Amino acid sequence: MSCLALALQPSNGSDILLQTREWFPPARALIALSFFRQTRQAFSPTKHPHPNPKQKQPPSSSSSSTSAADPDDATAAEFVGDDPLAASNGQVIVGVESKYRVVYRLVNSIYILGVTVADHDDNSINVFECIHIVNQAVSVIVTACRGVDVTPVKLGRKYAEVYMALDIVLRGVSNIRLAAMLGSMHGDGIAKMVHSALDTENKIRGGDSWASVESHAAEHLASVQAFSNARFELPLETVAAGDEMAASLAPVVQESEELKEEMEEPDSLDPFAASETVNKEKELVGGFKKTMDPSSKDLTLALAGLEVTTLPPAEATQSTHINVEGFEGEYGGIEFSNEQATIGETFESLSDAWGGGLDPSEFMGPKKIHKKEGLAGLELLHTSDPKAVEGKDGGNVDNLVKKPEMKGPEMYISEEIRTEFRESLLARVGLMGVFYLKTMPPKGSGEEKETEFSFRVEGTSPVKRFAMQSSRVSSLGNGLFHVRTAPSEEPIPILKYSLQPKLTPLPLRVRMVKRVSGTLLSLMIQYVSSPELPQPLKNVDFVLKLPVDPTLLKVSPKAILNRTDRELKWQVPEIPLTGSPGRLRARMPLDSENSEEEPEIICYVKFSVQGSSSLSGITLRAAAEGNTDFYEVDHRFETGVYMCN
Template sequence: MACLALALQPAKGSDILLQTREWFPPARALIALSAFRQTRLSFASGKQSDSSAAPPPSDDLDSSLGDDPLAASSGQVLVGVESKYRVVYRLVNGIYVLGITTADRDADGQANNVFECINIVNQAVSVIVAACRGVDVTPEKLHRKYPEIYMALDIVLRGVGAVRLAYILSSIHGDGIAKMVHHAIDAEGRIRGADSWAGVAEAMATERCATLEAFSSSRFELPPETLAAGDEVAAATAPVPEEQPKDQQKPAEEAPEEKDPFAASEALNKPPEEALVGGFKKSKDAAGASDPASALAGLEVTSLPPAAATKSTFIGVEGFEGDYGGIEFSKDEASLSEAFEGFDNSFGGGLDASEFLTTTKKTPKDPDAAVIQLLTSGQPKTAGPVENGKDLPLENQLVTRTEMLGPEMHISEEISAEFRESLLARVGLHGIVYLKTLPPKRQGDKETEFSFRFETSPGVKRVAMQVSRVSSLGNGMFHVRTPSAEEPIPLLKFSLQPRFTPIPLRVRLVKRHTGTLLSLMIQYASNPGLPTPLSNVTFILKLPIDPTLLTVSPKAVLSREERELRWHVPDIPLKGPAGRLRARMPVDQDAGDGSEMEVVGVVKFSGEGLSTLSGVSLKPITEGSSDFYLVHNRYASGNYLCN
């Protein structure tokens, strides 16, 4: 690696020009230039970096040193602290021509060729001397010929020969920049005696392209005699198919017609009676039609297992006595309560509602005062929905038909958490801001464009936007411009810091392994700070084995293929004692063996409302604006585990 960059630096003033290789960052070249300037200034003031503790020299000594100790016609100096560079310089009438290269070895470990860098610096000096028409080089003259100097130094930095350099120097003042760059190669070739592209090589390339085009457009036809001879050879060599009797010959199947995959079904054109009865076979025998046995002969009814199959079987082998098989739903919870004795009071305080927030008791109101207030107010009975002066029917009141009035926005959040015993091991929440535009059928080619405000909470860690559709206006304001689409479009994504992430549901998994009996319990408690109670919550317990005998409370669904037990809780109140889900089963491993059986619990829930778990919100830029409409925000569980 010979020379990495070329630069022009006046003795006084800012740098004039910097030209670098493609792989060398300009920032590093600027660091090297700044270090070279500081070295010159430190030498000029008489303060060396390695003798900073020495007393300052006298004024007579400064005057004897001169303005710049690096005022020699040429030289080289090492600059930099962490990344060292070798700067080869030449001084031309107050202008330093600098060549920057590595200090001693390049990235491949090979010794650096400093003489090649010196040669490039000398060629750069020839360029600026030719541009200024002499050695009287000044910044004003360099600025007048800046484009020509810039292009010439770019060519010199990549390496040129003496012939091409002479052509460049002669064309700086005469020909244009394009001729200087492109025609220098042809000039070098002509001087060396090589053929130019405009001569033989260009003619040969044109002839080759014309030949390829002629062969690609030509067509060949075989004579009829050749085609007839080929048919005779094919008929003689083809195998003769065996003829089948006429009785065994099957009629050729007609080629199926191509049907439109989006065409409506033919069953829509049939009357309702035929569509319902068409699946039954009609019997021509009138006597058989009245016989119910013959009418139901074609129906297959799956027979139910006997009642004994659902019961457990007693095994009397010594060491394995007990009932095996079947599923039992225990109504008497005494046996399961004994297995988890001491864990009935919300984990001994582990899942108390006060751990989520400090609740204040409300003073109950006097019911008599409420009745008196209702009587004195004299409010009439609330009327039902009315349309055109008539009461709406019941089915129209139950089913709400909504139609989009404009673009709709909502926030979808996903929370993940992992509990170990009653402690929260890790938690994370990330959300996405969605935009649902009007359907393309209604919107047409018109784009959806408006601005909105995204108000964040103190716990928001990072916000990323889709730059192809959203642009930031600053101060939490964003501008949207996007074509309409059928599906919701994600606009912003954000994440929440763990210490600010709210926990909607605390869960604890308790395991007791006594002998060959494994007892499991999941305790859960809701966060009283939620806007609405959690509903339709599913608890999944990953079992270590496929149980032969299982006792659960309350009722659960067992999947033997996936080895999991599912409880469905329709509603979890915000306040109250912790809920409990229990199961017990015999296992093959004994508790005294020391082996640990891994059991994992998974929770799945979702909800929606006007507020969000993270506390962020969407608002229009101006109050009362109807550029977009806010719909219910949604949140759901991601990886919600307990082990």
């Protein structure tokens, strides 16, 4: 995403070529090229003559704002480096609402331009990669014109080759393939340039193509089959010598009588018939045969000479019980028995102790102690059976309240208002809002589906400026926007805006009056809510910065005094939309030494509101009626620096 478009722009005349990525609109690239042309004309020698670029310029000559340009020019440019547009290469940031970074190189009278967006906060733009792509485009142009004498006429003769080469360069090529493309530009033509990617890489690196590897594999398989089917005849002398050598090396083995009997075959039978020894029953030890007669003497003969262990006495088969006695009685014990088979069953009584601890009440008789209920029975929820409450974690009180699950993408508006009152007059005001998008949380499978939909923004008449994150949002005009982004755990800011000061609504007007009589300072703060608010303001904090740490302080109504920070804080639960203004009073003595100086006192107001509508009146709608591509949740607005002095 480093380079979005490549273009060729002559010093005088219309643009020669524009090559963009598939998803980058050519209209935006043309806007960036137009801004670059206007910037060049604004800084041309006819308007502002440049000194020699080799000389070091003072800091004032390398301005990075639009003050050096013509004041009637509508473009905004920010130059990177010294001597803007005076050297043969460099970069410049152009644009008003959407800013673009244009990396340029001047070859003869043709500007080779690379267009990308300005750097974001996350530094996702690699400007060095964009410079590298522009340098590769310069190599293509110089090769097409057979030298640095680059003119529009020479480029027109090789326009098709230049167009395809810049299209490949824009998508990223290695130096190996770039060299092959430049070599085939005046020879093999476009077909070799486009389809020679894999063969070129393999040839340079010494690798074989798939066609040659396949032929080698077929030849190797044929050779293996030929060798496996080959037969060789040995001379009789060689076979006889081998038999003599094997007889001299192998030991002489005496064949047993049983083996001889098995190998002997009657002469009358077919030599290829099966041997009858297979059907003969093999005799067991000493000619012992199975019998069901218990009185047979063969069992005694079979067991003769064998050691037979005697059985243990009957007492040894009983389970062993170890009693554990304490000062509260018998706590039970542990039984070791030969009947238990597994270790888990043997220590089953011990495993319960690791789960919840020993309970002495189980060993103190059948009487059950009644537990007293306290804390409105909350302890019964913690100690109750998890099966009693539906769900896996039924015994936990925190899990009884189910959190609402997301049905789809959610959007809301967050606004921050800042004001400054001087006594009762409004000195400054400003409001900035942000559109936030909450996508479905990623599942972690690696193949996450992107969130994509369109929405409409209405009530934008008081907006002074809109700024959008171009990597995720694009404007379709007439208040329509299209968003496309990957899933994220955190809310994503996609649109930012600010209101005009004269059209900014004030949720709360504040007035502060002070009076000094001798060494006694009296303060009064008046506040009144705007009747146009959708709901009353709740939990409003008024923080008064005191000039000194008061020794005697009288307030009405009650307030909280922080002596460390010298702050006096009132907490108002709710301010009604209509009615008389609220009043906060404070009185304190001042030091006699500083009584002549005018004390500086500042009052800060803090509140936060969450509801169905925004403070500015901007509304969020679906692109079409009845469309549920996203869900609109509660909007919110809060105070930034809301003060009165």
